Amino acid sequence: MPLHWNIQSEARFFEVICEGDVEAHEVHAMLDVLVGTRALGYRKLFDGTRGETRMGAMELVDIGVRMRNLHKGGVELGPLAIAMADDKYVLLGRVLGMLAAPRRPMRIFKTAKQAYRWLNSPAILASVPEPAT
Numbered sequence: 001m002p003l004h005w006n007i008q009s010e011a012r013f014f015e016v017i018c019e020g021d022v023e024a025h026e027v028h029a030m031l032d033v034l035v036g037t038r039a040l041g042y043r044k045l046f047d048g049t050r051g052e053t054r055m056g057a058m059e060l061v062d063i064g065v066r067m068r069n070l071h072k073g074g075v076e077l078g079p080l081a082i083a084m085a086d087d088k089y090v091l092l093g094r095v096l097g098m099l100a101a102p103r104r105p106m107r108i109f110k111t112a113k114q115a116y117r118w119l120n121s122p123a124i125l126a127s128v129p130e131p132a133t
Contacts, residue, residue: 014039082109
């Protein structure tokens, strides 16, 4: 499976790494885990620097709509850092626009190292919402 994730509950960090051709069902499985583990408020890194996809526009829009709907119902979303190559921006631009709509810190980087640095900055660490009780 080209999509791997790591959850660090104590650090409130959810990391996703793409390696190879990512398909829609894999993204939906990852979102199921994100919701099921109540990690929506965690800091999140999506490292797509080594990923590819052959998903069509409708599959990407469906994923974007699902991600955008995650913040409904008063759920606070944690900061999101996305690392991806410049050539992927055109393909993923619509989804990135949907992800930017909710109020939460979000940035796009060229490398995962830059994204990690931002996610671990004092301002971002302070912005992580408290766990729901």
